[in-house]
Amino acid sequence: MRAAVRGAIAVALISILSAEAPAQTGPSFDCSKATTRVEKAICADPAASEADRKMAAAYDRLLQSLTAPPARAHLQRDQLAWLSDRHRLCAPAPGETPEAGEVAACLRDRADARAEWFGLLPGGNDYPYVGERRLLEQGRRGGVPYRVAVGYAAFGFHEVDYTRANAAIKAWVDEFAEHARPPAERGPGMPGIGWFLESGQFVHVPSRELVTVAAYWTIYAGGAHPNHGRIAWHVALTTGRLLALDDVLDPASGWREALLPIVRADLKKQFEERPGFEEQLEPAELGKALDEARRWVFTRDNVILTFDPYEVGPYASGPYEVELSYGTLAPYIRKDGPLASRARR
Numbered sequence: 327m328r329a330a331v332r333g334a335i336a337v338a339l340i341s342i343l344s345a346e347a348p349a350q351t352g353p354s355f356d357c358s359k360a361t362t363r364v365e366k367a368i369c370a371d372p373a374a375s376e377a378d379r380k381m382a383a384a385y386d387r388l389l390q391s392l393t394a395p396p397a398r399a400h401l402q403r404d405q406l407a408w409l410s411d412r413h414r415l416c417a418p419a420p421g422e423t424p425e426a427g428e429v430a431a432c433l434r435d436r437a438d439a440r441a442e443w444f445g446l447l448p449g450g451n452d453y454p455y456v457g458e459r460r461l462l463e464q465g466r467r468g469g470v471p472y473r474v475a476v477g478y479a480a481f482g483f484h485e486v487d488y489t490r491a492n493a494a495i496k497a498w499v500d501e502f503a504e505h506a507r508p509p510a511e512r513g514p515g516m517p518g519i520g521w522f523l524e525s526g527q528f529v530h531v532p533s534r535e536l537v538t539v540a541a542y543w544t545i546y547a548g549g550a551h552p553n554h555g556r557i558a559w560h561v562a563l564t565t566g567r568l569l570a571l572d573d574v575l576d577p578a579s580g581w582r583e584a585l586l587p588i589v590r591a592d593l594k595k596q597f598e599e600r601p602g603f604e605e606q607l608e609p610a611e612l613g614k615a616l617d618e619a620r621r622w623v624f625t626r627d628n629v630i631l632t633f634d635p636y637e638v639g640p641y642a643s644g645p646y647e648v649e650l651s652y653g654t655l656a657p658y659i660r661k662d663g664p665l666a667s668r669a670r671r
Contacts, residue, residue, distance in 0.1 A: 354382030364413050364433065371430035377437035384444035391449025400482060404457035411460045412436050415475055439477075439526055446626070448531050454563055455483035456529045456537065461499055468512035470548075472521040474503045479527045479539045481566065488566040495539060495559060499525070505547050522546050530625040535664035536574070537561045538624045551641070555634035557620045562664050571619040574665050581658030582613055585650070589616065589631060592648045593638060602639030602646070612638075624665065629655055 355378075357369035368374045385405055392398045416432040443458060456479050463474040478499050481488035506523035525543035532538065539559045546552040560569040575581050590607050597604070606612065615621065615637065623630040633639075633646040652668045659669035 351379075353378040362413065363429070364416055367416075367429040368433055371427075371434070374430045374433045374437070377434045377441070381437040381441040381444070384441040388444045388447060388449050388453075392453055393450070394453075396484075397453045397455065400455050400457065401453075408440060408458060408460075411462060414462055415460070443528060446529055446531070452531070452534055454481075454529065454531055454537055456481055456539075458527070461503055463503070467508040468510055470508040470512060470519075470521060472506055472508055474506050474523045476503060476523060476525040476543075477527060478525070478541070479529055481537075481561065486564065486566045488561070491559065491561045491566055491568050494568055495527075495541075498541070498557065502543060502545065506545055508548065520546075521548060522552075530623060531563075532624045532626055533665055533667045535563050535667075536569070536624060537563055538622075540623045553635070553641075554645070556623075556632045556645070558623050558632075560619060560622070560624070564664075569619070569664065571617065571622065574622075574624070574660060574663050575655075575658050576660045576663075579658040581655075582616060584658065585654075586613060586616060588650070588654070589648050593633070593646060596646055597639070600639060600643040600646075602643055606638040628652065 353368045353375040355365065357365075360366050360369050368378050385401075389398060389401055392401060412433070416429055416436060440458075447454065447456065458477050459480045461474055461476040461478070465472060476499050478495055480492050480495070502523055502525065506521050508521050523543065523545045525541060525545075527539055527541040530538040530540060537560070539561065540556065541558070542554070542556050544552050544554040560571075560574065561567070562569055562573075586609060590609075590612055593602065593607055593612075596602070606615075615633070616631070621632045623632060629650040629652065631648040631650065633648075635641045635643070635645060638646055656669045659665050661669065
């Protein structure tokens with residue numbers, strides 16, 4: 327299996343380094359030369375083939391926009407690592423017989439997510455040197471199977487010290503992964519169904535000075551049902567510093583008082599279709615929620631406030647989101663902060 331994977335990666339390396347345009351039909355590689363189960367699964371599934379082709383095209387567009395050799399090398403290394411991990415993630419383990427379509431569905435999902443990753447990264451001189459790393463693990467503890475599949479962002483530009491930002495993101499990954507590992511001894515009443523953690527991250531670059539890393543996660547750790555949620559980190563591209571909300575929004579601008587009724591009204595409107603906890607919309611409680619930088623996602627187009635299940639509504643109602651335009655936010659953005667360019671538009 328390892329030899330086959332190495333052969334597949336070698337083929338991918340030739341394609342990546344030459345940056346050839348993908349074919350218009352079929353996947354991004356020649357199916358007549360497919361050797362691994364993953365490659366054969368892609369070729370056998372039209373949707374997986376299309377997803378692979380679109381992902382390769384998105385990669386090629388980003389690569390072609392880069393002229394600096396370090397940027398091109400960074401992206402190429404990151405893609406090679408992703409291809410290797412895709413084989414580990416989607417290929418069935420030795421002795422396993424996957425359900426019909428399971429491998430193809432995994433490949434489609436991974437390719438779609440990877441294409442979205444490329445689409446969010448700016449090219450040219452604004453390339454942020456952010457790569458995607460993965461923690462992949464499966465096993466059995468206390469007689470209970472478990473699986474961890476986490477993709478997470480890692481900053482890699484050598485001229486900026488991103489040590490603390492990378493450490494904070496990896497610490498969160500490691501902590502959540504530990505929650506997905508069953509105890510060594512199975513307790514009474516603990517269900518024997520598999521535990522798991524599935525998580526991914528996307529990188530949003532709303533300005534040349536700011537990156538928001540937004541993670542989404544789903545975990546099952548032996549309870550009544552899986553839980554899911556989101557978390558965000560904000561990183562200064564020019565210094566590598568992890569940012570608090572007051573680094574982005576002017577604390578003297580009165581943004582909390584101005585935005586609270588807007589967010590409250592939006593959530594109350596959503597409660598009409600998906601009932602929530604009215605008491606969580608009281609100014610004191612909602613104000614505390616707005617002060618948490620983890621729920622703010624600064625994207626290229628707007629700002630999204632995220633509320634996970636149980637935070638402002640029951641699990642059955644799912645997550646809530648409130649979108650704010652940069653026009654609404656502009657009066658409250660720090661004029662000396664990493665998002666200042668959005669206040670001037």
